[in-house]
Amino acid sequence: MASRCPTNRPESILWVAVALFCAGCSEAVLLTHETENGGVVTYLFKEDRGGPMGSPHRSEALKVMEKKCPSGYTIVRDGEVQGYGSMSSVEGHEGEATGRRWGMQFRCK
Numbered sequence: 001m002a003s004r005c006p007t008n009r010p011e012s013i014l015w016v017a018v019a020l021f022c023a024g025c026s027e028a029v030l031l032t033h034e035t036e037n038g039g040v041v042t043y044l045f046k047e048d049r050g051g052p053m054g055s056p057h058r059s060e061a062l063k064v065m066e067k068k069c070p071s072g073y074t075i076v077r078d079g080e081v082q083g084y085g086s087m088s089s090v091e092g093h094e095g096e097a098t099g100r101r102w103g104m105q106f107r108c109k
Contacts, residue, residue: 029060031068038073038107041065042081045102052080052102061104069108078104 033040041064043057052058065073081103 028057029064031064032103033105034068037069038076038105039068040103040105042101042103044099046100055102058102065104065106069106072109073106074109076105076107078102 027044029041029043031039031041041061043052043055043061045052045055045057049055079102081101
């Protein structure tokens, strides 16, 4: 029986892979507590991969601040913020923190 909607299977698999990849990265950098003249931006980091200053997400976080404050910004405070937990199917590991986040509170100039 022929399908009414012909699809190219390899292309379909590629789009699903791209969607899953983007969904996994969507929370790497978050703008939280946004105000009219600033906010807090947080990003993921791993200590064994350069820590917060060496994280590839740091440059994305700086771009978020630049977009919010085109005339410049001042970082008021920065430091590690509460990470996130995840559910695990392994007994005894439920809610274990699996990600570390660095936060920067900033104010537009």
